[in-house]
Amino acid sequence: MNRYPLWKYIIVGIALLAGSLYTLPNFFGEVPAVQVAPIRTTEKVDATLMAKVESTLTQNGVTADGLTLDERGIKVRLPDTDTQLKAKDVLQQQLGNQYTVALNLLPASPGWLSSLGALPMYLGLDLRGGVYFLLQVDMPKALEKAADRYQSDIRSQLREQKIRYSGLSLEGDTLRMRFRDEAMLQQAQEMIDGLYPDLMLARGQVGEEFTLTATLREQARKKTQEDALQQNLTTLRNRVNELGVAEPVIQQQGTDRIVVQLPGVQDTAKAKEILGRTATLEVRMVEEEAMQDPVRMEAAARGQVPFATEYYLERNGAPILVKKAVVLTGEYITDAQPGFDNNGQAAVHINLDGRGARIFKNVTRENVGKRMAILLIEKSRTEVVTAPVIREEIGGGRVQITGMDSTEEAKDVALLLRAGALAAPMEIVEERTVGPSLGKENISKGFNSTLVGFALIAAFMVVYYRGFGLVSVFALATNMFLLIAVLSMLQATLTLPGIAGIALTLGMAIDANVIIAERIREELRLGNSPQASIAAGYERAWDTILDANITTLIAGFALFWLGSGPVRGFAVTLCLGILTSLFSSVVVSRAAVNLSYGRIKRLTKVSI
Amino acid sequence: MELFHLTRDIPFMRWARTTIFFSLVAIIGSIALLATKGLNLGVDFTGGTVMEVGYPNTADLEAIRLQLTRAGHGDAQVQNFGTSKDVLIRLPVKAGVTSAQLSEKVINILRAADPNTELRRVEFVGPQVGSELFEDGALALLVVSIGVVIYLAIRFEWRFAAGAIFATSHDIFIVLGIFSLFQWEFSLTVLAAILAILGYSVNDTVVVFDRIRENFRKTRSNDIAAIMDNAKTATLSRTVITSGTTLLMVLAMLFLGGEVLYGFALALSLGIIVGTYSSVLVASPIVLWLGVSREDFIKPPKTETGAMV
Numbered sequence: 001m002n003r004y005p006l007w008k009y010i011i012v013g014i015a016l017l018a019g020s021l022y023t024l025p026n027f028f029g030e031v032p033a034v035q036v037a038p039i040r041t042t043e044k045v046d047a048t049l050m051a052k053v054e055s056t057l058t059q060n061g062v063t064a065d066g067l068t069l070d071e072r073g074i075k076v077r078l079p080d081t082d083t084q085l086k087a088k089d090v091l092q093q094q095l096g097n098q099y100t101v102a103l104n105l106l107p108a109s110p111g112w113l114s115s116l117g118a119l120p121m122y123l124g125l126d127l128r129g130g131v132y133f134l135l136q137v138d139m140p141k142a143l144e145k146a147a148d149r150y151q152s153d154i155r156s157q158l159r160e161q162k163i164r165y166s167g168l169s170l171e172g173d174t175l176r177m178r179f180r181d182e183a184m185l186q187q188a189q190e191m192i193d194g195l196y197p198d199l200m201l202a203r204g205q206v207g208e209e210f211t212l213t214a215t216l217r218e219q220a221r222k223k224t225q226e227d228a229l230q231q232n233l234t235t236l237r238n239r240v241n242e243l244g245v246a247e248p249v250i251q252q253q254g255t256d257r258i259v260v261q262l263p264g265v266q267d268t269a270k271a272k273e274i275l276g277r278t279a280t281l282e283v284r285m286v287e288e289e290a291m292q293d294p295v296r297m298e299a300a301a302r303g304q305v306p307f308a309t310e311y312y313l314e315r316n317g318a319p320i321l322v323k324k325a326v327v328l329t330g331e332y333i334t335d336a337q338p339g340f341d342n343n344g345q346a347a348v349h350i351n352l353d354g355r356g357a358r359i360f361k362n363v364t365r366e367n368v369g370k371r372m373a374i375l376l377i378e379k380s381r382t383e384v385v386t387a388p389v390i391r392e393e394i395g396g397g398r399v400q401i402t403g404m405d406s407t408e409e410a411k412d413v414a415l416l417l418r419a420g421a422l423a424a425p426m427e428i429v430e431e432r433t434v435g436p437s438l439g440k441e442n443i444s445k446g447f448n449s450t451l452v453g454f455a456l457i458a459a460f461m462v463v464y465y466r467g468f469g470l471v472s473v474f475a476l477a478t479n480m481f482l483l484i485a486v487l488s489m490l491q492a493t494l495t496l497p498g499i500a501g502i503a504l505t506l507g508m509a510i511d512a513n514v515i516i517a518e519r520i521r522e523e524l525r526l527g528n529s530p531q532a533s534i535a536a537g538y539e540r541a542w543d544t545i546l547d548a549n550i551t552t553l554i555a556g557f558a559l560f561w562l563g564s565g566p567v568r569g570f571a572v573t574l575c576l577g578i579l580t581s582l583f584s585s586v587v588v589s590r591a592a593v594n595l596s597y598g599r600i601k602r603l604t605k606v607s608i
Numbered sequence: 609m610e611l612f613h614l615t616r617d618i619p620f621m622r623w624a625r626t627t628i629f630f631s632l633v634a635i636i637g638s639i640a641l642l643a644t645k646g647l648n649l650g651v652d653f654t655g656g657t658v659m660e661v662g663y664p665n666t667a668d669l670e671a672i673r674l675q676l677t678r679a680g681h682g683d684a685q686v687q688n689f690g691t692s693k694d695v696l697i698r699l700p701v702k703a704g705v706t707s708a709q710l711s712e713k714v715i716n717i718l719r720a721a722d723p724n725t726e727l728r729r730v731e732f733v734g735p736q737v738g739s740e741l742f743e744d745g746a747l748a749l750l751v752v753s754i755g756v757v758i759y760l761a762i763r764f765e766w767r768f769a770a771g772a773i774f775a776t777s778h779d780i781f782i783v784l785g786i787f788s789l790f791q792w793e794f795s796l797t798v799l800a801a802i803l804a805i806l807g808y809s810v811n812d813t814v815v816v817f818d819r820i821r822e823n824f825r826k827t828r829s830n831d832i833a834a835i836m837d838n839a840k841t842a843t844l845s846r847t848v849i850t851s852g853t854t855l856l857m858v859l860a861m862l863f864l865g866g867e868v869l870y871g872f873a874l875a876l877s878l879g880i881i882v883g884t885y886s887s888v889l890v891a892s893p894i895v896l897w898l899g900v901s902r903e904d905f906i907k908p909p910k911t912e913t914g915a916m917v
Contacts, residue, residue: 126868134737269712429734431711438660438728445866453860457853464609464849497797500861500869504804504876507857508811511850515815518846521610544818547763548811554755555807559800562748564741567800574804 001531002598004591012591015583016478022485025109025120031065032084033106035246036091037073038099050074053091060090077106103264104246121488123263124495124569127443129436130263131271135236135426137256142228142424143173143221150199150214151175152325154192163187166209175199175214178206185210198223225255228423231331233258235422239274258426264436272428281330285363286371286387287321297321312375312384315405320384322373327363332356338410346404348414357397365393374401376413385413446499453503454480457510465517467607468593472513475589479509482580487573495569505577511548512585516541520608530603538590545586549578611848617841621833624893631778631890638785645788650795653742655735657699657710661718662726666692672718679717690867694728701735745799749780752803756810760817765905767898768817775891776809779882783875797872805879808854812847812887819843820892824905832900836892844888851884 036053038045050069053076057064064087065077078084084103092101105128107120125132151170154177158165165188167178179185189201189212198220204211216224229252236258240248249261265271287309290296300311300321308324332352341347352360363372373387386403404410434442457476461469483502487494520537528536556578559571597603651658661667669686672695676684681699689696699710711730718725733741753773760769780802787794819839827835855877862873 136734136736269715272712427734428732430737431730431732433711433727433730435726435728437662437726442866442868445864446869449860449864449869450857452864453857456856456860460853460856464611466609496868497800497872500797500865500872503857503861504854507854508808508850510853511811511846514846514849514853518843518849522842540822544815547818548814551756551759551810551814552807554759555752555803555810558748558752558755559803562744562751563800564744564796567796567803570797570800570804574807 001535002594004594004598008587009591009595012588015482015588019478019481019485021113021116022118022488023481025107025113025118026484026488028107028109028120030105030120031108032078032081033104034076034078034084034087034091035073035102035104036076036095036099037102037241045069045071045073052095056091056094057087060086060094062087062090075104075106100241100244102244102246105264117489119488119491121484121494122491123439123443124493124498125261125263125432125439126434126496127439127446127494128263129265129434129439130261131265132262132430132432133260133272133275133428134253134430135232135258135260135275136429137229137232137258138425138427139225139228139256140173143216143224144170145424146216146224147173147175150196154196154214157191157195158188161187161191163191173216177212177214179210179212180208182210185212188212229256229258231423232426236260236275243271243274245271257429272431275428281333282326282375282377283328283360284326284373284375285323285367286373287323288370291321310382312373312382314384314387315403320373320387322375322384322387327372328352328356328359332359336414338407338414341400341402345402346407346410348401348404348410350399350401352397352399354397357395360397360399361393361395364390368392442496446496446503450499450503450506454506457507461510461513465608467596468513468517468520471589471592471596472510472517472585474592475513475584476506476510478588479577479581479584480506482584483573483577486576486580492572493569497567498569498573501570501573502577505574505581508552509577509581509585512541512545512581513589515544515548516585516589517608520606524606524608530606531597534593534597534606538586542586545582549582553578610845612845614841614844617834617837618844620837620840620889621893621896623889624896627889628893631886634785635778635781638781638788641785641788642781645791647784647788647794648791649742650793650798651698651731651733651738652796652799653733653738653794655701655733655738657701658729658731659697659699659711659714659727660689660729661695661697661715662728663693663695663722664724667695669695671721672697675717675721676714679713681714681717684714741796745796745803748803749806752806753777756806760810760814764817764821765900767895767900767904768821770898771891771893771895772810772813772817774894775813775886776806776883778886778890779805779809779879782882783878786878787875792874793871795871797868798875801872801875801879804876805883808876808879809883809886812851812883813891815846816840816843816887816892817895820895821905824902827902830902832896832902835902836896840888840892847884847888851880855880 036049038049047069050067053074054064054067057076062083063079065079067077068075076087078087088101088103091099095101107114109118109120147170151168154175155168158168158177164180164184165177166180167176169176177185177188179188185203189203192199192201192212192214196214198217199214200217202213202215204213233250233252236250240250240260240262243262243265245262245265247263249259251259253259260275262271287306290300290306290309296306297319300306300309301319303311305311306321309321310324312320312322314320332355333350335351337349339347339349367390369390371387371389374385376383376385386401388402401413404413454476458473461472461476463469465472480502483505487498492498516537519541520533523533523536524530553575556571556575559567560575563571597606667688669688673684673686676682676686676697683700685698687696688694697714699714702710711727711732715725715727753776756776757769757773760772783802783805786792787798816839819842820836823835823839829835858873858876858880861869862877865873
């Protein structure tokens with residue numbers, strides 16, 4: 001009656017084996033490591049680089065415990081944190097700034113386990129320390145920027161085609177044109193319709209004047225927003241690369257948000273500064289004519305700036321008037337490096353892409369002897385980095401910005417330029433930073449409380465149900481191993497709420513065994529034979545267990561679906577825990593009971 | 609060992625009027641508390657900044673308050689967190705100041721006074737995100753409730769679904785009421801706990817219901833109250849033991865899990881206690897009063913969910 005066919009025992013055996021095998025890596029802890037990766041994703045990570053890393057280390061007297069090569073870079077295992085820091089410094093010096101060298105932790109589990117694909121769970125930020133940011137992309141700004149580009153394009157087209165207009169203005173992301181005569185309006189409408197299919201036009205009339213308003217079509221708006229998000233994602237990736245974080249996560253969330261997770265970042269202030277810098281770079285011409293006139297400059301200082309210009313102060317405090325029209329933006333920059341100019345002053349060397357180089361060449365050719373301003377625009381602040389005089393036509397896309405205060409500054413500006421521009425400003429709308437020591441504390445607290453809870457439950461079960469209690473504890477332990485094994489196989493991220501989920505599932509998983517045990521006791525009380533009672537107990541309990549667990553599973557799914565961050569981690573472990581507990585508390589415990597009691601022909605007593 | 613050696617059914621249903629009365633008073637009291645005092649919503653929902661800083665020695669809260677007030681952060685709440693060396697600082701959302709700037713500013717102020725100040729944790733939630741998290745949480749509660757009602761209505765009967773959801777709402781209102789009464793902080797993890805209570809409480813109720821259904825099918829008696837009493841007595845041992853073991857785990861978390869899990873474990877402990885009460889004493893009277901009868905379960909042929917493994 002209480003016998004399993006062999007295949008069932010085999011399944012249970014395999015599950016136990018796999019469970020312990022895949023749980024194992026989590027107990028080995030981690031070893032310090034250094035990770036080397038090229039800054040540009042186009043560059044290949046190959047054996048040559050690995051050999052270079054290895055020889056650099058041995059030359060400098062650093063003995064590594066091992067090197068591994070994967071698609072993300074080269075990972076060097078090191079015996080302790082001192083060596084790790086030394087290795088990082090050495091590699092950073094020797095390899096130069098084409099590579100990021102980041103501190104990392106690697107699982108310390110033996111190679112044969114890793115080769116079986118048995119890897120430890122990934123620890124969440126609350127357990128290993130690090131920074132989590134949720135950034136909101138300012139979409140109205142992105143649309144405004146797009147409309148702004150159309151405005152300057154349309155203005156030059158209207159001029160080129162000699163279409164006379166009396167006004168051209170931008171309100172938010174709506175472009176408004178005014179004409180004195182209807183024929184001109186008609187011409188303008190035809191021109192725009194032909195050239196810019198993304199714009200939707202509407203005619204109107206205000207007093208004597210005819211108006212034409214242009215707005216982006218819904219599709220184009222969507223496209224603009226998607227592009228803006230993608231560009232910001234790329235920019236953030238570049239910036240994070242500069243930070244040298246081992247395993248960063250940069251993902252889109254929803255339509256206008258970006259999640260950034262930087263595990264193990266110690267200097268959170270620096271991370272915030274670099275990510276939070278929503279700087280864009282613009283090259284514009286200086287309005288020199290008006291600057292010659294002290295009266296107009298004084299008016300400008302009071303806020304009455306000449307048409308289509310903006311008033312700023314240079315670094316040395318000198319006032320400057322800059323045209324609103326943008327010559328070039330940071331998008332065209334392919335590389336920027338700190339360096340020195342011919343006079344030994346700190347400078348930034350910039351490389352432009354083909355299109356940028358062409359534009360720059362034209363502009364410099366037409367404006368020799370005039371001044372050009374390079375502006376860094378951060379959230380609410382625009383800074384004129386420098387406003388050099390154009391001495392000659394600059395071709396080839398190689399530009400030098402001089403006038404840096406220090407090499408430090410040159411480095412900072414270069415980093416900003418290299419990291420690229422953001423298509424639209426972003427704002428941190430959620431931030432969670434956990435220091436590394438708190439992370440360690442969280443692990444030990446979570447682990448200890450689960451262990452103590454488990455021990456208490458085990459003690460109670462054995463005292464209360466004796467033999468069957470022992471079986472239940474075995475099933476519960478199996479459940480824990482299976483759950484951790486499944487989480488490790490899925491390479492789930494373990495968080496503190498996740499640990500709470502594991503603990504809670506363990507507390508609840510014993511329920512199934514309690515239901516079964518109580519049922520068996522009841523059957524025995526009714527005078528049934530021990531073997532029959534065991535069989536009936538398991539069978540009758542199954543329906544109840546299923547119903548009870550499905551309702552909890554519904555709660556878990558909803559939590560996963562609607563929850564965010566910490567709640568999700570909890571939901572994942574809760575749901576998986578219910579599934580593993582169904583298997584362990586019913587199948588595994590039955591197998592144990594069958595093995596111990598099933599063979600005895602005349603069973604007179606059950607230890608329950 | 610046996611805690612409950614019961615030879616006779618406990619007349620739970622005879623006490624139904626009293627227990628339901630108490631429950632109604634508790635629910636109404638909780639709703640009144642929620643309406644007047646409200647929940648002490650944490651930074652997850654209101655938006656704002658929370659910083660945890662560690663000092664090598666006992667932290668002087670007065671000095672910290674003074675330093676912050678001088679720097680123009682008089683609105684900061686400063687309190688100990690866990691130990692006397694750890695300090696929790698709460699700052700409300702300020703227009704025009706980003707979290708990055710704010711937390712940096714504060715830590716710099718504190719480091720100026722004591723260079724050994726360690727920044728252990730920063731949580732900033734923008735007001736927009738906060739209200740979204742709250743809405744998502746409320747939606748999750750609703751979705752879970754609907755899902756459970758549908759499942760129970762299919763597996764059992766609509767009256768059972770109604771009874772279970774009443775008992776569960778009872779638990780949730782009372783836990784929320786207690787959180788409101790003591791003005792304990794209601795954070796995202798507490799919300800997760802509330803949803804877990806929902807699952808747990810229904811789980812507990814379903815086990816009792818399952819036995820009532822089984823009894824319906826077995827007996828010929830039409831004394832519904834007696835059938836229910838029998839079912840509850842038979843499952844009492846299980847109900848108490850399971851609640852006990854789950855409570856052991858949750859209490860271990862409450863006392864050893866640290867501050868982050870404290871609110872979570874606290875809500876769950878309360879939920880388990882109230883949930884156990886309601887699954888025995890609140891859920892089934894509702895089912896009875898809604899007019900459930902044996903016939904509701906006898907007509908359809910018994911549907912077995914697969915063979916026993």
